[in-house]
Amino acid sequence: MEKLKGVGVALITPFKKDLSVDYDSLNRVVSHVISGGVDYLVVQGTTGEPATLTKAEKRENLDFIKKINRNRLPLVYGIGGNNTQQVIEDIKDTDFQGVDAILTVSPYYNKPSQTGIVRHYEKIADESPVPVILYNVPGRTMSNMSAATTLTLANHPNIIAMKEASGDIEQCMQIAHKKPEDFLLLSGDDMMTLTLRAMGGVGVISVIGNAYPSKMVTMMHASLKDAREAAFSLLEINPLLYEESNPVGVKTLMHHMGICEPNVRLPLVNASMGLSKRIREAAAKIPSDKDLIGL
Template sequence: MNQLYGTGVALVTPFNDDYTIDFPGLKKLIDHTIDGGVDYLVVLGTTGEVATLTSKEKKEVLAACLEFNADRVPVVYGIGGNNTQAVLDEIANTDFKGISAILSVSPYYNKPSQAGIIAHYKAIADTCPVPVILYNVPGRTMSNLAADTTLALSKHPNIIGTKEASGNLEQCMQIAAGKPDDFLLISGDDLMTKAMYAIGGVGVISVLANAIPSTFKALCHGDEKESRKAAFSLLGVNELMYKEGNPVGVKNFLCHLDICDDQVRLPMLRASLELNQLIKTAAQKFM
């Protein structure tokens, strides 16, 4: 699965002022990211505001992304949840033509045991017709996918990697030390990408790559000097992306780049005037 090395962009879902999906904006965004050098698209993850989309809208967005991508780069599709059977039902009702893998978030809210998390993912991996990438983001799920759990799941033939957004470098090192050689360790935190490469990571699924894909191309594929410079350039702007919630920040950044509007769906709100100005200032160095 070396096609999933480098930068995966966690695509936002552009909205019009009336909250309908902005498909021309989505096309412009996909062209911007691919032309900027991302290695694959991640469709309808957290950054895509999947929690606020209807089943019909999710199918429409996926179909549009596949059309606009036109087989230029691989596509990873977000299918996850805290109701295992509902996830299995969604898999059964999804057309996987053009999809290279799914990204499936660890069950949230329920706070399952580690054994429960293993059973959840095994059920998904046993059913899914394409490979599965785990997604550990304790800040959202309120439960951690422990290193031993990830390593146990890494033995499943249809589980090919993990997006690690725990922020715990020691845990990531434990995974790197014990994982199979072909199991993908992917950073789920833009700022940790360089550190993850140092311990055996293969790339990042990035929020900021929506706006500045060429920076991530340099970070993931440049020489050491280019890569370090790209990583350091994220300081200052990265924290603004989460100041009022994701994807509020990156949508505002995209608005300043004239790629799409910064509309989000409730309960998220557009960036405040203060945050808007901070992002506008920070964006200048990337223009």
């Protein structure tokens, strides 16, 4: 799947003050991201707050992005959960016209064995009408997918990629070294993108790309010298985006950019005044993006 190499952005879902979905702002977000040169869009990843959207809102969100995207970029849709059969039912209930792949997180809360994880994904991949991207994020699921598990699943004909957010360099190296040639290793951590690129990773599904798409494109596609400079420019601001949970930080940043409101739905809460101030100050230091900040 060559079209899913490079930079994918896990789109935020902007909310109005009454916490309804703000489609005008979502239009601005998508336009901003596409103009930054990214390679594809990810709809309803974790950053899109799918845990607090209704089924109807998720469907409307996907339909809206299909409409404004106008087939310009490939689309990846997030469908995951810790109930294997419910994930399959959600897949059957989804219109996949215009969707190129699904991103599905390793089961959370249940803490399944590695065998359970393999069987979960095999069932989903057998049922999915589009290719499957695995997502390993132990910080959220409390269960790591081992390199051996990923490599086992990489042999399934409908599983094409791994979004790796374990932060375990050795694990990533094992996957990169032993994976099938056509299996894509993608970074699930913005600041690990350059490291994974060096070991054979071919892309990133990005959070900060909502705000700084061109910098993530540079990090993934430019010379290593330019990629390092892009990565270094985001070092100060990146941890602030996760200090009070994702997508609280990136929505605050984009509010300072004038793109959308900073609102999130409970149990998340908007950024504290102190964090908002620090995000604003860090953003003002980022070269070539100062003109986006309403200072």
